[in-house]
Amino acid sequence: MNKLKEVVNVVLEQQKLKLAPSTYDVRKNYLKDLVDHGDRLGFSEPCQELYDSFISRANTPDLRFQLFHAVRLVDQEAKTKALTPEGKLYNEPEITSPDESAAVFEKISFPVADGQIDAGLLIRRAENEMSYLQLSSSTRWQYMQAWKELYSFLYLRGNTTFTREACSAFVDDSNLKKKEGLLHEWKRKIRHRSVCVLLEVADTGCFEWKLFPVRKVCCFEDSLEELRQQYNSFLRTQNIENNTIALYDYSFRCLIEGVIVNNANELSKLKPSQIQSMLVFISKKLSVNSRGTVFPIIRQILTYLYVAGFVPRDYSGMVLTPAYQSIHLRPYITASDEKKLFNAMEEAPLRTKAMMRLAIRLGLRDIDICNLRFQQIDWINDQIIVEQEKTGVTLFLPLLEDVGNAIMDYIMNERPVTAAKYPYVFVRKQAPYKKLASMYRVCSGLFAKADIHTVNRDSRGVHVCRYTLTHKLLQKKVPHHVITDTLGHVSKESDKPYFSMDEQMLRECPLDFSLVGQKYWEEGENRG
Known part of the structure; x- marks a missing residue:
């Protein structure tokens, strides 16, 4: 008798004591079938190849279950530690109680x-x-x-x-x-x-x-990961904020992924063609605006690698910041898209509805919405009193009926009860219930769902709501100082990008073409 038959006989004796006669007979047939299958293929011992071949015969879910269970019993008795077709153990080890x-x-x-x-x-x-x-x-x-x-x-x-x-x-x-x-x-x-x-x-x-x-997986190799950590340590000595370090780290990982090297030693043989391929790789991942941010960082990283002795030459000169025309007009959404946005909000979670109403109806910044505390809402006098995170100036805004109802609806019906001790109105949906760091995903997700496209340029952040409110106020001829107070601006310079959204005023202020083509200098010995 071979080892496979011995194991199956032991399993049958064990199952006979546990199962009803009818169930035992079914189990016995499948176990005997496993032995016969092994004899046909020449397997005398339980093994992974035998199990894989036996399971592959299943053509229905019910048959697969029966074959799977037969294999599990044999694997457990034989201690073969075999893996399922999905890569898991047939018999996972028991964790202590x-x-x-x-x-x-x-x-x-x-x-x-x-x-x-x-x-x-x-x-x-x-x-x-x-x-x-x-x-x-x-x-x-x-x-x-x-x-x-x-x-x-x-x-x-x-x-x-x-x-x-x-x-x-x-x-x-x-x-x-x-x-x-x-x-x-x-x-x-x-x-x-x-x-x-x-x-x-x-x-x-x-x-x-x-x-x-x-x-990150792109630095899976130990020497590259060590180099990345060394670079991050260098950045921390430069008194740089954590968010900036994260941006530099992202740029470093993009560079490593783009030049396609297997370890840090291969950087010493880096060629210009690899730098060019890396720039093409990053360009495909990023928008033009983002390239304008990341490419100068790539230059700094290449200089760092050269000074530190990891690359043979300073390739930073190969990286040029992409030229693009800066658009000064602020993005906003049209009245029709605003209706689509409010329709989408009706089907959105209550937290999304409340936060978005604060953004589009009151023009609050992302960070001020995320930092909103219960004590800042004056329900009796129908106002919101916010100390702006950006300027530190206190802002008094009316608590509009639809905004107040949306906030109360969220607090009463969706906000986790166990988050009662947290002072922030809007918290994570899962424990631990901390305040949100940003509502960009909330806003961009709703824009995508409502299929909204902004005017002037493609933007999906919360500031679009702020610009939209400004555009509506300008259209209604609201005095500029009222708009300034609503937005909570301190400096008049902050108003300029917003007031440039007054399209009718811009049409009244263009320069004529009288100076185009006129000669306004003369060449000569004394005039250069």
Whole structure:
């Protein structure tokens, strides 16, 4: 009797004790079929190739389920650690229970040393430490799935003991699978974040919610990632704001991706043709305006790489800022598009409806809407009192009926009850309920849904709503000082771009063509 038949016989004895006679007979037939299939193909032992061939015979969902279950039972008994066609283990290893984890950690101090405990114990500890965030069931499930995948990864390596090196290897494996198209980007991100949470719990015993920097796949190779981190460290010594560093980091990653090098050593052989290809690559990704921002940064990066000795020449001279005609007229939406926007808002979430009404009806800036606090809304006197983030000047605006109703509707019917302690009116939909950093996605998403195209240039940010309000006030001949007070401007210089939207006034102020073609200098010895 070969090994395959021995394993199947053991499985049958186990199943006979667990199943009803009719169910056992069905299971027995499929297990016997697996043995016969192995004999025909010449497999005397359970193995991955046998399982794959057996499962591939399924032509209906019901048959696949039966064959799949038969393989799972044999795999479990034979301990072959085989993978399903989807790349998962037929029998995932069991993670310890929360009670067992709690008992172990009563005797352990932090930080946890590499090789000290099983990773499953730490996973349960991390799961417990995140409970205060009151995450949705779907989010909790995603974290646990990522941790199970990490545990299976360790199991396949032959050791489920927690080590930081093994966690890093799991992240590297996820990055590689993403690069090869075997893993979705959102899956790679949740795997990366789950490992970050686990490492923080291993170091401190607890977890505080934060945004973790996600390692970009374009710098998957260690030497390139090390160079990127070195460049970011250099930027931090230059007293540059975090948002600017993020922009420089994005430009650096675009450069590395565009020149197509496999490691940092290949930069020493960089050729002009690669710089040219990189510029074409970036140009296809960015608009003209964005190129005008990113290309000067690319020049600085190339100079940095040359001075630091990574590239053979200073190629910064090859990068020219694209020339484009700056459009001074501000974008706005027409009256018909505004109706389409309000129609789209009726079907939008209540938070979107309230925030967009604040933008288009009162002209508030993005940051002032996101920072709006309950104490800034005077319900009794029907006004909103906002200290503008940009200027620091306090702005008094009327609480219009439709705006107030939209805000109250959101607070009463959609705002999370557990977010009551947070002072900001608009918060994240998921725990932890912090204020939004920006409402650009809210606005741009609604514009896309309503198929709105702005006048003068293509824009989808919240400032379009501010410009639209200004355009409407100018059309109604509202005095300029009233518009200035409504917008909360401090300097008259800030008004100029807005008042240039008065098209009728611009038509009355053009220069004639009388000076065109006239000679206004003379050449000579004394006149240059």
